[in-house]
Amino acid sequence: MAVLEAHHVVAGYGDSVVLDGVSVSVEETELVAVIGPNGAGKSTLLKSIVGLVPPRSGSVTYHGTELTRLTTERIVRMGLSYVPQVENVFPSLTVRENLELMLPAQTPRPERQRHLEDTLRLFPVLTSRLPMSASVLSGGERQMLALARGLMNRPGLLLLDEPTAAVAPIVVDEILRKVEEIRGSGVPVLLVEQNARRALAMSDRGYILESGRNALSGPARELLDDPEVGRLYLGLRTPGSDRAPRSS
Amino acid sequence: MQAAADGVVVGAMVGLAALGLTLVWAVERFPNIAQGDTLTLAAYLTFGLSVGAQLPIVPAAVLAVGGTTLAVQAAYQTAFRPLRTSPRVTLLVASIGVALVIRAIVSLVWGTRLQSYDLPVRRAISLGLFHVSLVDIVILVTVLGLVGAVYWILYRSRAGIEMRAVADVPDLARVTGIDTRRVLRFTWLLSGFVTAVAGVLLGAKIGLTPLLGWNLLLAAFAATVLGSVGHPLGAIAGGFVLGLAMELSTVFISPTFKEAIAFVILAAVLLFRPRGLLAGR
Amino acid sequence: MAPYLASLLLFGGIYAMLALGLNLQWGHTGLVNLGFVAFFALGAYSAALLTLNGVPLLVAAVIAVVIAGLVAYPLGRLTLRLQDDYLAIVTFGFAEVVRILLLNTRWVGGADGLTGIPQLFGPLAADVRPFIQLGAVLMVVALVLVLARRLTESPYGRVLRAIRDSAEAARSLGKETEGYKVVALVLGSALAGLAGAIYAHYIGYVSPDQFDPSLTFLIFTGIVIGGSSHWGAAVGTLVFIAAMEATRFLGDVGLPISQSDFAQLRLLVIGLLLIVLMQRKREGLWPYRHRERVRVTRDAAA
């Protein structure tokens, strides 16, 4: 059974429909990329999976359990971790508070400590920052904290919304390496990324969204090699020509 | 000198009122106009239970605090909770409604003329340059104890850390698995309790009229903004600044312009330091 | 009887102007001006002081309007670049300060206020005067209505409602929203100033207790009942105020309730209504409808 199965999801804000029947799925141990132009509805898709933007129709199941009726709090407590694109840490809380809040209140102290140590092993930069306010972190450290928060409760699925947005280029590599490490540890990941080429290169499968609909999907390798995809979404000039990175 | 001592006591009360205000303001994101009338309610309940029902003052005060805290929770459940997805200004307008309802009820039950608690002899204790009364000492001790407790809750307890999280980024709090409804309930409980205590003390210091708390509201707003919304220590510090400025102005300018002083401070803070003195960012 | 009716209608006109002013701020822009009554008072006092010192009424009224609007400007500039809440508490504080200043300043009469303010159309004979006054005031109200409609139908008005309704739209306008809001605040307050000038020269005296803060809440409730359309706001306010005033006579009918208790009961009703109305749709009974939208839906139906 798939870990996550979103089927014909329709969702939006107020009167506007942003997702018009989108379907995605994630299997055990998979890294799945979602790419698409700005405003395609990628963030909205993740928000509707966790119930922040409740789907108007369609279904979302997690290990077979229907999520569309549940509150966000319930959904994340089932083991889905969601790292938003913006505002993904609490700036006025300390780094330690940011991390520990991810665990349920009744978690016993030794267990809390173990979770914290496991997480810090993957993100050693945060160790010395624990007592500091998250507002003083650098952009890269802040994204690391956001990722670390997502892993703190040992999720069964990680939803990442553009974890490399607004960080320095060298930090981008570091963050994407962490994402691969996370997948390597067995956690399935649904990754929304603006670096479409890099995202596809490290993923098992990919989905391309366009104006709230599935445009294309398939094994990441095939999407990468598809000349049409290259031209429309990866910023290649002509099929087969030298690969010019998008200049945005 | 005496004005400064009075200022400290008034400041302590403004600070407590601001403390109740700042909690709700940070989490619910609107200034609760009913804050002033909540103070009034607590004072009148104490009055009613002690003078009316002839209870000794301490149990009367305790019951009044409990009753007011419950009333605030009831106001939250009926007037504010249904608006959780509405623009914040609608909560602000609803809080005007709550303020008027409380004031009308207080006036209908206890009348509008000046009243006061029946406290045992108030002997002033002379401390050299100025003198203080027992009430003043009770007020100061309570204020310090209460702000300490609130500080501990906000920064050391899980419930308080969750409150700060909801105040900081509400959507992230939800995807963190925090039960926002419980946090809001708790916020209103805590704020209601602090405000109730402030109201009981206010009634001990100043005579009761239905406008008792309303008259303190502007100073409490100014103290809250001065001390940065959401900061418990800032609220108290802001309260002391306001109290001192207002009491000293009675000596150096004129007693009638106390509120104008509060307004000037509020305007100055908004002009130069809109996030208050304690804002970290 | 006829002069009495004329005077009722005239007060209605003044309240209608106040309603239109506050509606521009709350109904169309979502601004909470808790000190609205202070602008009414400023208009009344400044016009009265001017005419008492020999300035012609028309000039005095214009100056009063300008003063009320000008005073609103810094308050808006100070607060509207920040969150909306700050406007509410600053206008609340401002109204308190105005009230205290009026009470304690000797040259505006302190608690006694100002008396002997020249009447509108004072030279006319007393038996025709009320009707001429009424006619003039109703004309002013009609003019204000037309101008308000013009304003809210303009692209500017559409922006105001967009700011009110959608944080998204407000964000996309960025810093500009502040300017739009300030203009709504200034225009609404200037209208309150105009109402004040007319009021002072109709009843002939002004004193601080005529400008009780509860008047702001009374009008607020009226426009929230009526809805954001100009007619809705005006009619809602008039009907609501009439209903509240009617309770004054209940005591005469023999109900065993004192006048002061009636005042408290009125406050209770206003409070409860504000709480309940905020939970209903914010549009009130007669929401504002943009003309164009009506046309578009008709086209769509065809």
Ligand SMILES: Nc1ncnc2c1ncn2[C@@H]1O[C@H](COP(=O)(O)OP(=O)(O)OP(=O)(O)O)[C@@H](O)[C@H]1O
């Ligand atoms: N809170 C909101 N209210 C109203 N409309 C919104 C909101 N958030 C997003 N939208 C609209 O929904 C559409 C899709 O937005 P979304 O954020 O899902 O796109 P995206 O694919 O994540 O884009 P990006 O690459 O810029 O992050 C856009 O047109 C956007 O304007």
Ligand SMILES: [Mg+2]
């Ligand atoms: Mg996005």
